[in-house]
Structures are given as structure tokens and as C-alpha cells.
Amino acid sequence: MNKLYEKYIKTDSLPTLFCAGCGNGIIQVAAMNAMEELDIKEDIACVSGIGCSSWIPCYYDLDVMHTMHGRALAFAEGLKLARPDKKILVFTGDGDCLAIGGNHLIHAASRNIDLTVIMANNYIYGMTGGQKSPSTPRGSVTKTSPFGSIDEPIDGCRLVLSLGAGYVARWTTAHPVQLAASIREGISHKGFSFIEVLSQCPVQAGKNVYGEKNPGAILKRYKENTYLYKPGNQEKGKISIGVFRNDPEIEEYIEKVEAKLKEKGIERG
Ligand SMILES: Cc1ncc(C[n+]2csc(CCOP(=O)(O)OP(=O)(O)O)c2C)c(N)n1
Ligand code: SF4
Numbered sequence: 001m002n003k004l005y006e007k008y009i010k011t012d013s014l015p016t017l018f019c020a021g022c023g024n025g026i027i028q029v030a031a032m033n034a035m036e037e038l039d040i041k042e043d044i045a046c047v048s049g050i051g052c053s054s055w056i057p058c059y060y061d062l063d064v065m066h067t068m069h070g071r072a073l074a075f076a077e078g079l080k081l082a083r084p085d086k087k088i089l090v091f092t093g094d095g096d097c098l099a100i101g102g103n104h105l106i107h108a109a110s111r112n113i114d115l116t117v118i119m120a121n122n123y124i125y126g127m128t129g130g131q132k133s134p135s136t137p138r139g140s141v142t143k144t145s146p147f148g149s150i151d152e153p154i155d156g157c158r159l160v161l162s163l164g165a166g167y168v169a170r171w172t173t174a175h176p177v178q179l180a181a182s183i184r185e186g187i188s189h190k191g192f193s194f195i196e197v198l199s200q201c202p203v204q205a206g207k208n209v210y211g212e213k214n215p216g217a218i219l220k221r222y223k224e225n226t227y228l229y230k231p232g233n234q235e236k237g238k239i240s241i242g243v244f245r246n247d248p249e250i251e252e253y254i255e256k257v258e259a260k261l262k263e264k265g266i267e268r269g
């Protein structure tokens with residue numbers, strides 16, 4: 001067995017619940033590569049919500065809190081306040097993070113609290129059978145939009161950028177090396193880092209959402225339909241990927257809490 005797997009995966013809990021061709025395995029390996037390169041296994045704690053993507057960290061041989069739908073960020077903020085020494089990785093889905101969890105996302109991003117959020121965006125509620133999510137593209141036929149979605153999709157990266165998050169990036173499962181590099185940068189960044197991964201759910205969202213059913217063909221589309229972000233450059237009809245912001249200067253929330261405690265002469269219990 002692969003050495004990285006032996007080190008990071010609870011192999012007795014394999015196989016994962018992911019369907020064949022799901023993007024979640026690619027994200028799981030990318031995050032493992034990032035942790036390994038930083039050599040910080042002992043310093044990491046993971047938090048996730050509910051959904052297929054929220055199972056990604058559950059196979060890691062690490063401290064993991066698999067919490068409630070939409071509440072991963074609320075748990076993660078509490079954990080960070082209690083254990084500021086931990087580097088916290090939050091695994092969430094487009095439904096978990098942008099729908100029921102949207103309010104927590106808004107507040108965590110605007111506080112610039114030191115967490116690294118990895119949002120697997122498969123444009124669908126995968127675990128519950130293929131209902132439309134806030135990021136589902138217009139026109140997509142899903143279980144809850146049988147005539148094609150008429151909603152304008154929510155772009156999580158634009159949302160957190162507008163709220164002042166210090167590190168924001170988007171990649172796809174066809175860019176695993178760049179994704180691992182961004183997770184590394186996100187973990188090293190002091191402040192709120194948000195990494196979106198466009199990730200296929202070939203089982204609940206195929207042709208009617210991605211234009212393709214076959215996972216390999218979806219990956220090919222991710223390559224063809226994306227372009228690398230550069231300020232001022234836009235390619236119409238394509239999705240920008242890359243690092244949108246990497247600003248270490250923004251004041252971080254835990255540091256503000258610590259400063260306030262010090263000012264008031266309060267010692268941490
Ligand atoms: C409070 C609550 N509401 C609804 C659900 C049902 N539910 C479980 S997972 C899920 C959607 C998951 O979608 P997403 O976060 O995009 O994850 P994916 O399965 O697509 O990776 C929903 C609605 C729940 N478990 N708890
Ligand atoms: S239902 Fe979709 S998101 Fe869930 S494990 Fe299967 S392919 Fe992946």
C-alpha cells in the first residue's frame with residue numbers, strides 16, 4: 001500500500017462510501033499531500049458537516065469532528081477559539097456551506113478567523129439524491145428543478161472575497177497538483193482561507209448538470225471550460241480558476257481575541 005495512505009488513512013475503514021468516479025477521493029488525496037509536504041500531521045484537526053464531501057476527512061487518522069449539516073464552520077470556530085494552536089481544515093460541500101451553512105460562512109469569512117475551508121462544489125446535493133444546490137448552474141435539470149434551474153448560482157469565492165477573506169482560490173478535480181499547493185498555502189496562511197474545488201458527482205448529477213455523465217469526460221470539460229485567473233482578464237463563458245487573493249496583512253480574529261484578553265488582564269483557562 002502507498003506510504004501516504006498508511007500514514008494518513010484509517011485503512012481498516014476502507015473502502016470509502018464514495019461511488020466510483022466521484023471527485024471526493026481526489027480532494028482527499030490532495031489534502032493528504034498538502035499535510036505531508038508541510039509535515040504537520042500532529043498539528044491538524046479536521047471538521048466537516050454533513051454530505052458526501054463531509055466524509056472526506058472521516059477516513060483520516062487524525063482528530064476529526066464530523067458534525068451537523070451546515071454547522072461545520074460554527075464547530076470549527078469554537079474549536080479554534082479553544083485550541084488556537086491547531087491548524088483546522090474544514091471539509092464542506094456546496095449545500096453544506098452555501099445553503100444551510102451560508103450564514104456561518106459569511107461571519108467566519110468577515111471575521112477572518114484562521115481556518116482553512118475546502119468546499120467541494122459538485123453543483124448538487126449528492127448525498128440526498130440530487131436536489132438543486134445554491135451553486136447549481138442555470139438551466140440544470142435536477143430532482144428539484146425538473147424544468148431547469150432558473151436561479152442565478154451563488155459563487156462562493158466571490159462571496160468570501162467581498163467579505164474580506166485573506167486567501168481565496170478555486171481549482172477543479174482535474175487540477176490536483178494545483179489544488180494540493182493551494183491547500184498548503186491555505187494552511188500556512190494566517191486568517192480565513194477558502195478553497196473551492198469543482199468536483200464531479202457522476203451519480204446524482206451527470207449530463208443535465210455537467211453536460212457529461214462519464215467522470216473522465218467531466219474532468220476533460222473542467223480543463224476545457226476553465227482559464228487561469230489574472231487580474232483584468234476574463235474569458236467569456238468559462239470559469240476562472242487559480243488564486244484570487246493571497247493577502248497575509250489582514251487582521252486575524254484569534255489575534256484580536258488574544259489582544260483583547262491581554263488588554264483586560266484575563267488569562268486563558
Ligand atoms: C438539518 C439538516 N437538514 C437537511 C439534512 C439532509 N441533508 C444531508 S446532506 C444534504 C446535502 C448535502 O449536499 P452537499 O453539502 O453539497 O454535499 P454533497 O453530498 O453534494 O457532497 C442534506 C440536505 C440534514 N442531514 N440535516
Ligand atoms: S453520490 Fe455523488 S458526491 Fe456522493 S459519493 Fe456518489 S458520486 Fe460522490
Ligand SMILES: [Mg+2]
Nearest residue numbers: 093094124126
Ligand atoms: Mg454538493
